[in-house]
Amino acid sequence: MAKLNLNGKTLDIAVDGDTPLLWVIREQIGLTGTKYGCGVAQCGACTVHIDGVATRSCALPISAVTEDQKIVTIEGLSPDGSHPVQKAWIAHDVPQCGYCQSGMIMAAAALLQANPKPTEADIANEMTNICRCGTYPRVKAAILDVAASGTLGRG
């Protein structure tokens, strides 16, 4: 039995220690906003925050996660979808099919939290998630919008 701190709650999880965090989130905890795309930490659809850092959960065994690490999924990013990144995503109508967008949003939110004024080069370096629909221009524009608004930062 492992304990996880996820979206502000402590949960007891009984699962094989090799199980990736992604599948614990999706199948044990039942939150499906975090997606499976590749299983080898390539595409970023499974991105969550661990202590504020964007982390690809599909290749991270649950045994490597400790109780005092704070995990946040797309469902926990804001109570009502009002995180500045989510609002910018809606304003720019970023998603197409949307499957990669939970991961995109989590990656963008972590980037902006760590670096509230990213340059275009910073965004290009940090946003390595794959989107097959091709939303990259809108992703970049939305991130730059949040940066310009100054609503995120370490404070």
Next chain:
Amino acid sequence: MTSASLTKPSRRTLLAGSAAAAGAFTFGFSIPFAGEAKAQALDTVKEINAWVVVKPDDTVVIRIARSEMGQGTLTGLAQLVAEELNCDWSKVTTEYPTPGQNVARNRVWGDFSTGGSRGIRSSHDYVRKGGAAARTMLIQAAAAQWNVPAAECAAEKSVITHKASGRSLRYGQVAEAASKLEAPKEVALKDPKDWTIAGKPLPRLDTVPKTNGTKIYGADLKMPGMLNAAIKDCPVFGGKVKSFDAAKISSMPGVKHVLPVGDTAIAVVAETWWQAKTALDALPIVWDEGENAKVSSESIAAWLKEGLDAPQAVVGNQVGDVKAAIAGAARTVEAVYSYPFQNHATMEPMNATALWTPERCEVWTPTQNGEAALAATAEASGLPLAKCEAYKIDLGGGFGRRGATHDWVRQVVLIARQVPGTPIKLLWSREEDMTHGRYHPTTQCKLVGAFDKDNNLTGLHMRISGQSIVAGLFPQNIQNGRDPVVFQGLNPPGPEASIGYGIPNLLIDHAMRNPHVPPGFWRGVNLNQNTIYLECFMDELAHSAGKDPLEFRRALMKNHPKHLAVLNAAAEKAEWGKTLPDGVFRGICQTMGFGSYVASVAEVSVSTDGKLKIHRIVAATDPGHAVNPAQIARQVEGSFVYGLSAALYGECTVKDGRIVEENFDTYNVLRLDEMPVVETVIVPSGGFWGGVGEPTIAVAAPAVFNAIFAATGKRVRAIPMRNTDLRRA
């Protein structure tokens, strides 16, 4: 370990939003191929027509037959209906009718197939008529209530007014009365110049759930008692399962069943998918790899190469006598190009959920063609069609993979038949998805251009050798050895996929060579490689003639004004001919397909160590009518990501009869850091309805390759570009 609490049945969740179930009224309208004007209700609600539902609170539910996979068709089709309905756009929602309902109602919603960029272009007429008919009936109902002629009444933003008396009624107040009226026999449609909802860059209707994790994809479905399945099909196409040792994994955590799926695949069914996949990976399977076990990319390429000069080929387009033109030429130019297999690589791997009992079989799946999913369900279930249903779920990417074949649906039904009464969710691993695709076909092309002594192009021969998608998927549609779509973008003058050049002697022919790797319709289909072949070679011809690539094309396009206008639009926006910064070079190209005319200009630089940077793309498109310019811009941008991924990296190689690349680490795709600025120029000329999801993919690669030549003097002829060394000594 069992899963944490399971939420409500997915079917209920999926249907809870149904307007029919919510007790509203629907308006019927007879479309040419629908055998009923007054249909039976969806579920229990009476209705007048299929496309529009108005609830008492004025909410308008618009039924969408096509599938939403990111391309925005849900919003675009709703705009067309709402435009004619004159309803309040802020109160519009949408829902899918089910394939089974369409069958039961004599296909009142027409074709569900969502491919070929035809969501809007082949249903605009009847969905608009559906909206117009509903408006007419709502006005009639109000007029009857007021006892005035309907002609004295008008409707705007879901409010009907009688100007003379100053009275008004909301749509929701007369919906029930309107639902009882006869559908009008004929309705007039608005002139697109009068549009106020259609033609506008409205936000999508489906964005918010995609930003907060609540959007449910097929891979996310949960049902009470559901078990999860992972599958391995024979890695060699055409091979079979020889044996497997279920006892080795039967005691692994969560494992419930180890099942054969047809004679080619094995599935493990477990409590969770991760358990199923883990056990499957540990399962000893012996394959009978069959006759294709020695096939390789090299052996396929050699076979296709033989076709480049083979005496027999099917003619797709012929003008004059190209052989005489080449024989009598002052000089000729020749080149050979090649295009590899490519995987669609949708972000959401193939998946479906099935519940089979001896009485009924239901499937929930992301599909580009609900009716084909239903047919696959019935065929695999052993039950009559009427005892089956398929529920469409929005797709986590489609790109053609989820339309023509429903191999994963067949699999899940074959699994569920062995576990009656238990819902089974089958999800492919990325590795299964990469190695069991329906691939972009592989072809080669030999081009020979003939010039006279005055440097005029007098002849062009394009010999395509290679795979036919139609032969692989619908062999009954091959006519006299001819695949009707293999010549996309190269056809004689006409409304679809026609060549944009007038060349006095022209021959385009195809020597069909079908390797064992299964082909599929891949976003852009044959327009992709055909445009690379033709447009890169036009660039070669222009340079060999010492002419500007734009001027060289223009001289050949005098009788192709729509192609030419779009080419000019791209060139103008890109300021073709104007000096660029040092080290930056341009390339240009154009084509026509899926009903639309497209062109692009790329600006690139290539470092001395061979690294490409694409700075800017200008893409022009003439889709006839532009239903949502904002969505068109997004589709164009996205199509360049798809097209450039294919051009730079996309290649599935074959070794020992199987696909080598298993994941994104070896099947690379474009990421944000490589994304150029894409400027979309929309030049709708009216009078026709073209698609937007695919055409501009075809002008991604040629413009970039032509710009690379301008920068380096090197031609990219073997796609993808990673096979060409761009380093300069």
